[in-house]
Amino acid sequence: MPSVTTENPKPQTPVKKKKTVKRKVGTSIRALDKVVSPDFTDISFAGWTGKVVEVSGKKTPFKYFVEWDEAVVDSMPESYVKRCEDQQIYHKWACLTDADFETLE
Numbered sequence: 001m002p003s004v005t006t007e008n009p010k011p012q013t014p015v016k017k018k019k020t021v022k023r024k025v026g027t028s029i030r031a032l033d034k035v036v037s038p039d040f041t042d043i044s045f046a047g048w049t050g051k052v053v054e055v056s057g058k059k060t061p062f063k064y065f066v067e068w069d070e071a072v073v074d075s076m077p078e079s080y081v082k083r084c085e086d087q088q089i090y091h092k093w094a095c096l097t098d099a100d101f102e103t104l105e
Contacts, residue, residue, distance in 0.1 A: 022062055027052040028104040029066060035100045039089055043080050045096075048072045049104065053093070061097040068092055 023029070029052060031045040049072060054065035068076075073092050084091035 022055060023052050023064060023098075023103060025052050025055060029064070029096075029101040030104055031096070031101050032099075035096070037080070038095065039087070040080065040083055043077070045094065045100075050094075061099065064096050064098075064101075066094050066096055066101075068094070 029050060031048045033046045035045040037043040037045060048068055050066040050068040052064050053067045056063040056065070076091065081091050083089075
């Protein structure tokens with residue numbers, strides 16, 4: 001019969017959480033492929049670019065208010081703009097978190 005040891009295994013080193021850096025106002029961003037409008041989930045923000053105009057929150061996840069670039073605004077589906085207007089949502093802005101975008105250089 002094999003012997004069973006009851007020794008305690010080595011304690012595991014705790015995994016360090018990746019520190020999230022708070023992006024600053026003026027940071028240029030691009031929405032990731034998986035990102036959709038929080039108000040209209042059938043509208044994809046994938047690849048849309050803009051600038052951070054306001055940051056909210058003291059800890060992660062931070063909320064970033066992004067103003068879309070003029071080229072993005074000009075190419076937005078008319079149906080999206082109309083739906084935003086109907087619900088009194090400003091279509092040139094969106095609220096995103098760190099997980100929703102990458103920064104541009």
